[in-house]
Amino acid sequence: MPARPTLDHILAAAERIRPFAHRTPVLTCAGIDAMCGASLFFKCENFQKVGAFKFRGAANTVFSLTDDEAARGVVTHSSGNHAAALALAARLRGCTARIVMPSNAPAIKKAAVAEYGGIVTYCAPTLEARETATAALIAEHGCVLVHPYDDARIIAGQGTAALELLREQPELDLVMAPVGGGGLLSGTAIAVTELSPRTRVIAAEPERADDAHRSLREKRIVPSVDPDTIADGLLTSLGEQTFPIILARVERIVLVSERGIVAAMRHIWERMKIIVEPSAAVPLGAILEQRIDVSGMRVGIILSGGNVDMEKLPWNV
Amino acid sequence: MPARPTLDHILAAAERIRPFAHRTPVLTCAGIDAMCGASLFFKCENFQKVGAFKFRGAANTVFSLTDDEAARGVVTHSSGNHAAALALAARLRGCTARIVMPSNAPAIKKAAVAEYGGIVTYCAPTLEARETATAALIAEHGCVLVHPYDDARIIAGQGTAALELLREQPELDLVMAPVGGGGLLSGTAIAVTELSPRTRVIAAEPERADDAHRSLREKRIVPSVDPDTIADGLLTSLGEQTFPIILARVERIVLVSERGIVAAMRHIWERMKIIVEPSAAVPLGAILEQRIDVSGMRVGIILSGGNVDMEKLPWNV
Numbered sequence: 001m002p003a004r005p006t007l008d009h010i011l012a013a014a015e016r017i018r019p020f021a022h023r024t025p026v027l028t029c030a031g032i033d034a035m036c037g038a039s040l041f042f043k044c045e046n047f048q049k050v051g052a053f054k055f056r057g058a059a060n061t062v063f064s065l066t067d068d069e070a071a072r073g074v075v076t077h078s079s080g081n082h083a084a085a086l087a088l089a090a091r092l093r094g095c096t097a098r099i100v101m102p103s104n105a106p107a108i109k110k111a112a113v114a115e116y117g118g119i120v121t122y123c124a125p126t127l128e129a130r131e132t133a134t135a136a137l138i139a140e141h142g143c144v145l146v147h148p149y150d151d152a153r154i155i156a157g158q159g160t161a162a163l164e165l166l167r168e169q170p171e172l173d174l175v176m177a178p179v180g181g182g183g184l185l186s187g188t189a190i191a192v193t194e195l196s197p198r199t200r201v202i203a204a205e206p207e208r209a210d211d212a213h214r215s216l217r218e219k220r221i222v223p224s225v226d227p228d229t230i231a232d233g234l235l236t237s238l239g240e241q242t243f244p245i246i247l248a249r250v251e252r253i254v255l256v257s258e259r260g261i262v263a264a265m266r267h268i269w270e271r272m273k274i275i276v277e278p279s280a281a282v283p284l285g286a287i288l289e290q291r292i293d294v295s296g297m298r299v300g301i302i303l304s305g306g307n308v309d310m311e312k313l314p315w316n317v
Numbered sequence: 318m319p320a321r322p323t324l325d326h327i328l329a330a331a332e333r334i335r336p337f338a339h340r341t342p343v344l345t346c347a348g349i350d351a352m353c354g355a356s357l358f359f360k361c362e363n364f365q366k367v368g369a370f371k372f373r374g375a376a377n378t379v380f381s382l383t384d385d386e387a388a389r390g391v392v393t394h395s396s397g398n399h400a401a402a403l404a405l406a407a408r409l410r411g412c413t414a415r416i417v418m419p420s421n422a423p424a425i426k427k428a429a430v431a432e433y434g435g436i437v438t439y440c441a442p443t444l445e446a447r448e449t450a451t452a453a454l455i456a457e458h459g460c461v462l463v464h465p466y467d468d469a470r471i472i473a474g475q476g477t478a479a480l481e482l483l484r485e486q487p488e489l490d491l492v493m494a495p496v497g498g499g500g501l502l503s504g505t506a507i508a509v510t511e512l513s514p515r516t517r518v519i520a521a522e523p524e525r526a527d528d529a530h531r532s533l534r535e536k537r538i539v540p541s542v543d544p545d546t547i548a549d550g551l552l553t554s555l556g557e558q559t560f561p562i563i564l565a566r567v568e569r570i571v572l573v574s575e576r577g578i579v580a581a582m583r584h585i586w587e588r589m590k591i592i593v594e595p596s597a598a599v600p601l602g603a604i605l606e607q608r609i610d611v612s613g614m615r616v617g618i619i620l621s622g623g624n625v626d627m628e629k630l631p632w633n634v
Binding site: 027269272274275311 | 364368586587590591592593623627628632633
């Protein structure tokens with residue numbers, strides 16, 4: 001594993017995952033541009049395999065393993081898109097993925113992991129139970145732990161989305177991404193600041209899960225405590241690997257209200273006719289709430305994913 | 318107005334609307350392919366201007382008008398996608414669009430027409446009131462009536478979607494489209510049978526609005542009486558212009574249940590992460606209900622539109 005991810009790692013990741021990942025489209029929308037007074041370029045990771053950018057990092061990691069490591073398989077504790085992504089990447093490599101998931105995880109997430117062939121181990125919904133269960137699997141099978149974001153291979157993989165975006169739209173004034181654990185954001189920040197130094201990188205985060213915003217302000221990792229947001233991909237704290245990259249390369253982190261996230265999500269659904277999850281709508285929400293002035297700018301936005309429970313849409317509650 | 322639309326009219330329409338209409342993408346989905354045992358190529362007219370293929374025909378018609386006709390403006394009676402499409406096309410040409418709409422039309426449709434600058438005249442929700450109101454506008458303003466489907470310029474415009482599809486995917490065994498009044502289907506059928514004689518054309522229609530199916534069987538226009546389907550774009554009867562084209566060029570019309578339409582729509586939303594309206598899901602619904610065997614085939618499907626009331630999704634009722 002590389003100690004610190006660099007542009008070279010992102011370029012290598014792009015080559016490594018090319019046979020497996022989609023090169024997702026970059027879409028524009030005249031209606032939303034008019035609302036923002038800017039030109040927005042949406043990188044559609046909702047169309048990525050498993051419906052989220054997470055497949056990029058998972059595929060880069062799994063296809064970076066030695067044959068010996070691959071034979072022992074991979075393990076992660078996650079109930080979200082990373083779990084499904086790791087399961088699919090492992091299946092494509094022909095190795096086993098073990099997923100430790102709290103017993104109270106939503107049925108839709110259990111089903112997604114099972115569909116991609118992941119072996120699920122349930123545990124009690126506590127951090128301690130999760131770590132114990134994971135350690136037991138590593139002891140028993142020798143499998144390789146793949147952290148959802150605090151891993152240089154994951155960060156390099158996630159950075160390939162911004163790489164593709166910049167290759168298609170080199171003249172961007174600003175690139176925005178949502179931030180949870182910071183895997184997507186740190187990969188994005190490396191790609192953008194190295195490839196296009198004049199392009200700024202600004203992240204967006206829910207007001208009610210503002211740990212990354214505070215971390216950047218306080219210059220230390222402020223843990224995420226009781227986050228309470230509809231953006232369920234953004235609940236975690238920054239990591240030891242992601243935090244310094246973000247501190248060095250991200251200009252600032254803007255916040256957005258829950259109402260703003262839902263409104264932005266609905267605009268994307270209604271205007272662009274594409275399905276994005278709440279986390280993906282966070283940057284546009286911040287723009288529409290005028291938490292950041294993008295007037296006249298060319299702005300790239302990473303739409304992080306599209307996995308939504310159709311039975312529980314936020315405008316039907 | 319050309320008497321009977323031909324491939325040449327479709328080619329001319331493609332040139333005419335090129336500056337105004339989107340060249341929509343053709344998407345594929347490994348998950349849905351696996352469900353169908355076929356390779357499906359979805360022409361995404363949900364991404365078209367105003368969210369539906371209707372913009373193609375409307376733009377072709379409006380930009381075919383003489384300057385004198387354009388100065389007098391256009392009129393139609395419709396409450397659906399055609400009305401919004403005509404309003405936008407007229408605005409782009411710099412002329413007036415008058416839309417006769419029943420007073421009980423859904424608020425969302427009134428808003429769409431208003432947003433694109435159409436001038437709405439409300440009438441009682443009867444055929445007679447609609448025709449009287451339309452005739453009055455024509456008498457007063459001399460405006461040009463643009464029928465939603467039974468017009469050679471409209472048919473030629475709608476055929477440009479299949480033209481683009483075949484240019485991108487020439488080796489198709491079959492092209493499917495939904496059928497309501499037959500504007501999209503007849504344009505599609507002309508484009509496909511002329512450009513690729515080996516490619517079959519089959520339409521799909523809701524069981525509970527099966528007038529086109531019966532018309533093809535009885536070789537006469539069977540009117541649509543009390544259609545009762547969620548596919549609200551497919552309620553109308555075939556027209557004098559569309560029927561003979563469909564009779565000559567469409568192999569057959571397969572039916573699909575309401576449950577099948579909703580299931581197909583949900584698969585497209587969940588798997589492809591795109592928003593389509595119920596009418597657009599009708600061909601895939603027929604395939605998934607095995608009303609037609611497409612095993613091993615390469616099938617083009619026109620996804621006709623994506624205008625859905627997000628407050629009233631069929632799986633939330």
